Amino acid sequence: MTTGLEVSELTVRLSHEDGQVVLVDGITLGIEAGRCLGIVGESGCGKSLTLRSVMGLVPLGVERDLSALRVAGREVLGDGTPPPGVAMVFQDSATSLNPSMRVGSYLVRVLRRAAGHDARSAREAALLLLSEVGISHPEVHMNAFPHQLSGGLRQRTAIALALATAPAVLLCDEPTTALDVSTQARILRLLRERMDARELAMVFVSHDMGVIRQVADRVAVMYAGRIVETGSTEDVIDRPRHHYTRMLLESMPANAAPGGAFRSIPGLPPAPAAYVEGCRFASRCPHHDAGCDLPLVGLDGLSLEHRSDCVHEDDTPSREWTHARG
Amino acid sequence: MLEVDSLSVTYGSRRERRAAVPAVDDVTFRVDRGQIVGLVGESGCGKTSIARAIVGAVPVGSGVISLDGHRLGPRRSSAERRRIQMVFQDPGTSLDPRLTVARTLAWAASPGLRAGDIADETVADLLRQVGLPPEVAGERPAKLSGGQRQRVAVARALAAEPDVVIADEVVSSLDVSAAGAVLDLLRMISTELGAGVLFISHDLSVVRNLCHRTIVMYRGQVVEQAPTADLFEKPGHPYTRALIDSVPSVERRTTGPVLRDDDARADDAAATGCRFRPRCALATHECATDQPALVGPAHQVRCHHAWTTALEEA
Numbered sequence: 001m002t003t004g005l006e007v008s009e010l011t012v013r014l015s016h017e018d019g020q021v022v023l024v025d026g027i028t029l030g031i032e033a034g035r036c037l038g039i040v041g042e043s044g045c046g047k048s049l050t051l052r053s054v055m056g057l058v059p060l061g062v063e064r065d066l067s068a069l070r071v072a073g074r075e076v077l078g079d080g081t082p083p084p085g086v087a088m089v090f091q092d093s094a095t096s097l098n099p100s101m102r103v104g105s106y107l108v109r110v111l112r113r114a115a116g117h118d119a120r121s122a123r124e125a126a127l128l129l130l131s132e133v134g135i136s137h138p139e140v141h142m143n144a145f146p147h148q149l150s151g152g153l154r155q156r157t158a159i160a161l162a163l164a165t166a167p168a169v170l171l172c173d174e175p176t177t178a179l180d181v182s183t184q185a186r187i188l189r190l191l192r193e194r195m196d197a198r199e200l201a202m203v204f205v206s207h208d209m210g211v212i213r214q215v216a217d218r219v220a221v222m223y224a225g226r227i228v229e230t231g232s233t234e235d236v237i238d239r240p241r242h243h244y245t246r247m248l249l250e251s252m253p254a255n256a257a258p259g260g261a262f263r264s265i266p267g268l269p270p271a272p273a274a275y276v277e278g279c280r281f282a283s284r285c286p287h288h289d290a291g292c293d294l295p296l297v298g299l300d301g302l303s304l305e306h307r308s309d310c311v312h313e314d315d316t317p318s319r320e321w322t323h324a325r326g
Numbered sequence: 327m328l329e330v331d332s333l334s335v336t337y338g339s340r341r342e343r344r345a346a347v348p349a350v351d352d353v354t355f356r357v358d359r360g361q362i363v364g365l366v367g368e369s370g371c372g373k374t375s376i377a378r379a380i381v382g383a384v385p386v387g388s389g390v391i392s393l394d395g396h397r398l399g400p401r402r403s404s405a406e407r408r409r410i411q412m413v414f415q416d417p418g419t420s421l422d423p424r425l426t427v428a429r430t431l432a433w434a435a436s437p438g439l440r441a442g443d444i445a446d447e448t449v450a451d452l453l454r455q456v457g458l459p460p461e462v463a464g465e466r467p468a469k470l471s472g473g474q475r476q477r478v479a480v481a482r483a484l485a486a487e488p489d490v491v492i493a494d495e496v497v498s499s500l501d502v503s504a505a506g507a508v509l510d511l512l513r514m515i516s517t518e519l520g521a522g523v524l525f526i527s528h529d530l531s532v533v534r535n536l537c538h539r540t541i542v543m544y545r546g547q548v549v550e551q552a553p554t555a556d557l558f559e560k561p562g563h564p565y566t567r568a569l570i571d572s573v574p575s576v577e578r579r580t581t582g583p584v585l586r587d588d589d590a591r592a593d594d595a596a597a598t599g600c601r602f603r604p605r606c607a608l609a610t611h612e613c614a615t616d617q618p619a620l621v622g623p624a625h626q627v628r629c630h631h632a633w634t635t636a637l638e639e640a
Contacts, residue, residue: 181574247503
């Protein structure tokens with residue numbers, strides 16, 4: 001299997017008058033072509049920032065540092081501009097499309113610039129792309145402005161735009177969070193289909209473990225700027241090794257016992273300025289002890305498929321979160 | 327208890343209203359004391375319009391909204407308004423950013439009085455009820471996390487000692503780690519304070535574990551209404567089944583058919599007959615000509631083919 005995307009030792013820092021804070025702390029991730037890596041975590045954990053940094057879309061005052069960035073085996077670590085062969089789909093399709101241009105004109109423009117089409121072939125390619133993303137009347141759709149479309153159709157259009165550059169890697173930043181559940185199900189299905197058909201390497205960021213289950217082959221769980229657990233989707237969700245992953249699963253309303261109390265994780269994630277060398281989840285973890293405060297060596301067992309940086313490896317019960325369900 | 331009887335809401339000017347499709351069309355339900363009723367459906371189905379009509383924020387087109395048999399009109403006294411409180415989706419915009427938590431709560435507890443006139447115990451009591459530490463009283467919303475803000479919003483609703491709390495997508499903008507605490511609060515409001523809760527959500531997995539009864543809406547109409555356990559075990563309407571199947575399961579990857587896209591042009595064709603027909607796999611000639619009625623005693627369904635599954639048809 002060929003590698004699609006490799007990101008090594010990505011660190012993202014924010015500089016201000018009093019110094020620097022580290023927002024993303026030296027994470028390494030990768031995914032093969034034709035497979036999907038899900039990144040899951042709470043707001044502020046750095047999951048979207050990770051994705052944007054790969055794309056080179058970091059805000060002013062924020063700097064990214066990485067030792068390698070490879071797309072389809074080729075080193076593309078450049079000057080921080082969007083790397084070739086990588087495309088992105090955003091959460092809010094209403095703002096990621098140009099509101100003053102008809103969908104068709106925008107798509108044609110992207111096709112002419114990025115794929116070197118002439119006007120006629122670009123129009124044909126645009127119609128083809130729109131039907132590829134499941135739009136039933138592409139000719140009519142070409143003439144629409146973004147505000148005339150429903151959220152689902154807008155997100156399909158955004159996916160068509162991303163695919164227009166024939167990317168090897170597709171980055172998805174919560175693309176279904178703003179959609180209705182039924183629309184979400186269709187968009188997730190569409191993304192998987194396109195991934196299979198085009199052998200895309202996909203990275204999908206979400207806060208919802210259910211969505212990750214539907215779309216991802218591998219999962220990285222992020223907490224406070226670090227990846228705390230990674231493995232196949234089945235391993236991480238069915239047999240979580242990190243206490244944070246387990247508590248995140250337990251707190252899903254769907255996993256509450258019928259009529260029983262809803263669970264939540266007490267406390268808040270630490271602010272980036274308060275990130276420590278030891279386990280950053282320790283302050284919210286009921287299994288916290290002195291061992292947790294020692295500096296972490298990182299994810300355990302580099303050769304292992306399913307890795308975690310929790311020092312309480314042995315006492316983490318498996319599948320405990322499913323006990324309540326029939 | 328809150329009763330909504332044949333409620334319709336139509337937007338637009340008087341002339342526009344004559345031709346417009348109502349946002350809420352002949353909706354009837356009740357929320358008893360101590361009961362949590364779920365209201366679910368896709369965006370645009372009329373869920374929030376119902377909530378706004380109940381609190382008096384939009385005019386009622388036709389129908390009656392009453393509380394303990396007392397009809398609530400378009401102009402309400404402050405005492406009437408205080409009996410129904412609403413909690414909104416985004417606590418970042420629903421709380422006044424300039425006010426400390428203490429002042430927000432004090433004003434809600436006794437409108438018209440200055441913050442200094444309200445006993446600190448009232449504020450401390452409210453914060454205790456929603457599980458926030460007393461130090462929060464001096465903070466402004468910007469200093470709080472999303473989950474804490476939403477708990478302040480719940481405390482503000484409780485300050486008026488309401489009979490009914492309307493919760494409109496209250497956990498949609500929260501992380502799952504914080505959502506549980508807010509949902510437990512809603513349950514506490516119903517069991518310990520005895521208020522009725524109308525819980526509006528697009529997330530069926532939350533409704534399933536929280537609500538006693540569930541109402542499913544489609545295009546302004548109630549299409550199914552039942553005790554929650556019945557609704558999830560034996561959904562009668564094909565739309566309800568599709569919604570339940572669309573919830574992304576954390577247990578397995580789902581592979582079954584997905585609900586068709588809705589198509590505005592096809593909807594115009596559905597001006598007569600069943601509104602769900604253009605997206606329904608079971609639609610027949612009858613569905614195109616006759617609009618189904620909402621039938622049934624405790625478990626009501628609006629469908630000519632209620633409880634028929636595609637498999638049985640084939």
